Amino acid sequence: MPYLDFLMTYSSRFIDGTLITLGQFGLAALVAIVAALISGLMKMAHSKTMRAIAIIYIEIFRGTSLLVQLYWFYFVLPLFGFTLEKFTVGFLTVGLCYGAYGAELVRGAIQSVPRGQWEAALALNMSPAKRMQRIILPQALVAILPPWGNLMIEILKGTALVALISVADLMFETRQVNNNTYLSAQAFGTALIIYYIFARFMVTPIMRWLERVMARKIGRT
Amino acid sequence: MKHDKRHDLSQYPLRLEGDNVPMVRFQNVTKRYGSLTVLDGLNLDVAEGEMVTIIGPSGSGKTTVLRMLMTLETIDSGVIYVDGEPLTHMEKNGRLVRANAAHLRLIRSKIGMCFQHFNLFPHMTALGNCIEGPMQVLGLSKQEAEERALELLDLVGMADKRDQHPSRLSGGQQQRVAIARALAMRPKVMLFDEVTSALDPEVISEVTGVIRGLVDQHNLTMLMVTHQIGFAREISDRICLFFDGKIEEQGSPEMLLDNPQNERTQQFLSAVLEAN
Numbered sequence: 001m002p003y004l005d006f007l008m009t010y011s012s013r014f015i016d017g018t019l020i021t022l023g024q025f026g027l028a029a030l031v032a033i034v035a036a037l038i039s040g041l042m043k044m045a046h047s048k049t050m051r052a053i054a055i056i057y058i059e060i061f062r063g064t065s066l067l068v069q070l071y072w073f074y075f076v077l078p079l080f081g082f083t084l085e086k087f088t089v090g091f092l093t094v095g096l097c098y099g100a101y102g103a104e105l106v107r108g109a110i111q112s113v114p115r116g117q118w119e120a121a122l123a124l125n126m127s128p129a130k131r132m133q134r135i136i137l138p139q140a141l142v143a144i145l146p147p148w149g150n151l152m153i154e155i156l157k158g159t160a161l162v163a164l165i166s167v168a169d170l171m172f173e174t175r176q177v178n179n180n181t182y183l184s185a186q187a188f189g190t191a192l193i194i195y196y197i198f199a200r201f202m203v204t205p206i207m208r209w210l211e212r213v214m215a216r217k218i219g220r221t
Numbered sequence: 222m223k224h225d226k227r228h229d230l231s232q233y234p235l236r237l238e239g240d241n242v243p244m245v246r247f248q249n250v251t252k253r254y255g256s257l258t259v260l261d262g263l264n265l266d267v268a269e270g271e272m273v274t275i276i277g278p279s280g281s282g283k284t285t286v287l288r289m290l291m292t293l294e295t296i297d298s299g300v301i302y303v304d305g306e307p308l309t310h311m312e313k314n315g316r317l318v319r320a321n322a323a324h325l326r327l328i329r330s331k332i333g334m335c336f337q338h339f340n341l342f343p344h345m346t347a348l349g350n351c352i353e354g355p356m357q358v359l360g361l362s363k364q365e366a367e368e369r370a371l372e373l374l375d376l377v378g379m380a381d382k383r384d385q386h387p388s389r390l391s392g393g394q395q396q397r398v399a400i401a402r403a404l405a406m407r408p409k410v411m412l413f414d415e416v417t418s419a420l421d422p423e424v425i426s427e428v429t430g431v432i433r434g435l436v437d438q439h440n441l442t443m444l445m446v447t448h449q450i451g452f453a454r455e456i457s458d459r460i461c462l463f464f465d466g467k468i469e470e471q472g473s474p475e476m477l478l479d480n481p482q483n484e485r486t487q488q489f490l491s492a493v494l495e496a497n
């Protein structure tokens with residue numbers, strides 16, 4: 001079967017899968033941002049309990065494999081009476097996993113803001129929350145964007161694992177097509193190209209654009 | 222530290238009362254970093270409206286004096302009073318105890334500070350820097366805050382640069398914006414820590430000119446650290462010379478600079494004058 005015919009025949013499956021993958025990616029990225037921000041801030045908190053919770057989260061999710069985490073959330077949690085939709089398990093687990101990596105980036109970015117900025121904000125009598133929100137985080141954001149771009153690509157690639165808990169993402173659909181047709185080169189080749197296009201022509205340019213916008217906002221152009 | 226637990230606060234008044242309450246009082250204040258005693262039993266009063274300049278060799282504790290007053294550093298013993306109220310401590314059941322965050326915020330509102338390296342917020346314009354505190358801390362509306370900020374930017378000669386980010390401003394311009402930003406909080410006490418030390422020589426006068434203008438505002442109390450002896454002589458009511466965490470000698474500019482009593486003062490002054 002010529003490749004064009006192959007594409008025409010199975011395009012709807014690839015499109016369906018791609019949409020699911022994009023959904024998984026967007027939601028996982030959101031979860032990762034929130035988890036990284038919260039745990040990164042908690043890791044810098046005065047309270048020992050807060051720090052301990054953050055460290056436990058980071059250690060567990062960074063120290064174990066994403067695939068095991070997916071299985072755990074999908075197959076083991078229901079045994080404790082916790083059943084989640086597989087789509088939800090997918091993006092939640094991927095997000096939490098990469099959020100644990102992001103926590104270190106958040107902490108590093110916050111610590112990269114010069115001490116003098118904290119001190120100037122304190123001299124204006126700003127509350128700790130205002131100092132963080134108005135002075136430190138906007139500057140930390142500029143520092144975190146380049147490494148965060150890499151993490152976003154990791155998240156996109158990481159979502160391929162949700163196929164293994166039967167979320168009908170791009171990888172899942174590709175495997176189905178392959179099982180039906182035995183056209184492995186065409187099937188997996190197509191998936192490869194789609195993942196690459198999204199990473200290279202969507203995620204990276206958007207992150208670069210964000211970097212430029214933030215750099216301009218901070219007056220560093 | 223054990224020593225501080227035994228430190229007896231009962232000898233310090235709960236607040237300063239009477240006719241001549243200083244705007245700032247350091248009473249027997251000690252500051253240590255580990256085993257290094259940076260300030261040793263410092264006693265210093267600054268009257269309302271007074272301009273006091275601190276000079277002294279590097280490492281003698283000048284910056285630390287200002288930073289303790291700004292509450293950027295804690296103190297190990299003694300009490301600092303501002304406008305008659307304890308700053309580092311507060312009254313509880315008729316006794317002084319360590320100030321909590323709320324008390325610090327209350328008293329800190331009377332103090333403003335300018336830093337050697339300006340520390341402007343890089344993600345905000347000159348105007349944005351000056352309205353940030355008034356809006357976020359004092360709760361002014363944007364319009365009120367901008368009115369106040371523009372008046373002050375005008376005072377420091379920076380009104381035309383209101384929309385520039387700090388990265389587009391020279392050091393002298395940044396420091397003038399920083400002064401406007403601090404003044405926008407309407408402090409009673411202004412602290413200047415070597416605000417001209419990071420500047421190119423030709424722009425120093427931009428900043429000293431602004432400070433000179435503030436001296437005429439009679440209600441503003443100022444505490445300034447500088448190496449510019451000539452400027453200090455010109456505007457100070459009193460100069461304190463620090464040595465090893467202690468005031469070695471203090472007095473009017475004429476007394477201290479022209480007729481120093483102390484040998485170490487004489488040595489320091491001749492070294493500084495030579496360097497200039």
Ligand SMILES: Nc1ncnc2c1ncn2[C@@H]1O[C@H](COP(=O)(O)OP(=O)(O)O)[C@@H](O)[C@H]1O
Pocket residue numbers: 254257259277278279280281282283284285286
């Ligand atoms: N955060 C700190 N930790 C340890 N030592 C410090 C710290 N800050 C200042 N010091 C020390 O305290 C002494 C006084 O410092 P400082 O007040 O900055 O002096 P000055 O402003 O007169 O040059 C110096 O010996 C300095 O090394």
Ligand SMILES: [Mg+2]
Pocket residue numbers: 283284285415
């Ligand atoms: Mg200093």
